[in-house]
Amino acid sequence: MRAQRSELVAGVVVAALVTGCLESNPWFEEPTASGAAASTTQAPTTGGTTAAPPPTSSTSAESTTTTTGSETTGLTADTEFSTSWPLSTSTTEWFSTGDPWTCGDGVPEGPEQCDEGADNSDKGACTTLCTTAACGDGFVQTGVEMCDDANFDPSDGCVACVVPHSCKEILDNDPQASQGQHWVDLDGPEPMPLIPVYCDMTTAGGGWTLLERSPRSDPIGRALFKDAPENPGNPQAPRYRMPRGAMGAAAVISTAMRLDCGGSDYLLTAPQSLFAGEFGPPNCTNAGPVLYQEAELKQYKLTNVQLCTVFVGLGDGQCAGAWSIDEENQYDCLLQAYPWAGNNEAISPPSADAFAVDPQQVDAGHDCHKPDAVRRIMVR
Structure with a gap:
């Protein structure tokens, strides 16, 4: 009997210890599949008193009430100590906790447009910023772009990621390109650097590169085949002419040469005619036939016609006029x-040197012989 009494006491002690341990954390719950505690918890009872349930965790701060016996206590859940489960893996959560992706790991993810790993290159299709190469991003893609200055100014030597060789190429790549000074690379990858040129973007469809601007009041008066530059660094100057080398480079990449004086009178020929007369006599007899696709004088228009043209002018020895007819x-x-x-009928005074702005004989009704006339020679 004594032994049985001892065993009974021991059992009561163990039961009491176990009950005490359980009551030290009476609100413990397993995480639910929804990531939040059950909305209703059955509170354990001790000695007829209802134990208060724990505040429910939430990802947003909200008011929660806790009841103990007859008392009601207001508690506020703190987002920082949220215990919701499982933890969110949304993009928003990634940004709030730090980027989980790495540009260069070969796996496009998150905001990356591409990721080729070790092959990412600022000269390739996928840049080192994991963005797809595109004109305007400031990177030059090998084999695709000639330049990329990250702007949309066609006059600075890079238009639509192309280094233009002529005003025509600028206009082709940007139909809204303005008239005025632009930078071009006349000879492509050769040693000649970019140079400033004047582009006429309106006459006869536009895209004309100016080679010479000669005012009637102060004419240049030299044969075009002679190297006689005027203000080569300022193509907007009133008196302007390219160096011969640049003129030749411009002609090589062109298909037409135009001479006009700002009115309806004009000549249109092949750019190969630019240096015509170069091997002619070294005096005022230096003249020869030139084939003109179009030639208009005083509203008389000719097409595909040969006209005898004088190549030398006033500055070459008091000749009739540089490039005159x-x-x-x-x-x-x-x-x-x-x-x-035709029919031996003249439309100008005798021996008038049409299309020259340094003429020996003047036709007052001709565009190029008016006091304020400015002759332009352009290629396209």
């Missing part, structure tokens, strides 16, 4: 006189 004197080139009206 005397409709009366076409016989020097074995051509028929008075080509515009």
Whole structure:
């Protein structure tokens, strides 16, 4: 009997200890599949008193009430100590806890547009910023772009990620390109650097690169085949002419040459005619036939016609006029006189040096012979 009494006492002690341990954390719950504690918890009872349930964790701060016996206590859940489960893996959560992706690991993820790992390159299709190469991003993609200055100014030597060789190429890549000074690379990858040029973007479809601007009041008056630059660094100057080398480079990449004086009178020929007369006589007899696709004088228009043209001018020894046409004197080139009206009918005064701004004989009704006339020679 004594032994049984001892065993009974021991059992009561163990039960009491176990009950005490359980009551030290009476609100413990297993995480639910939804990531939040059950909305209703059955509170254990001790000695007829209802134990208060724990505050429910939440990802947003909200008011929670806890009841103990007859007392009600207001508690506020703190987001910082949230115990919701499982932890969120949304993009928003990634940004709030730090980027989980790494540009260069070969796996496009998050905001990356691409990721080729070790092959990422600022010269390739996927940049070192894990962005897809595109014109305007400031990186030059090998084999695709010639330049990329990250702006949309077509006049600075880079237009639509192309280094332009001519005003025509600028206009082709940017139809809204403005008239005025632009930078071009006339000879492509060769040693000649970018140079400033004047682009006429309106005359006859635009895209013309200016080679010479010669005012009637102060004419240049030199044969085009001679190297006689005027203000080569300032193509907007009133008196301007490219160096011969640059003029030749511009002609090589062009398909047309135009001469006009700002009105309806003009000549249109092949750019290969630019240096015509180079191997002619070294005096005022230096003239020869030139084939013009179009030639208009005083509203008389000719197409695909040869006209005898004088290449030397006032500055070359008081000659008739640099690049001029005397409709009366076409016989020097074995051509028929008075080509515009025909039937030996002249439309200008005798021996007038049409299209020259340094003429020996003037036609007051001709665009190029007006006091404020400015002659332009352009290629496209």
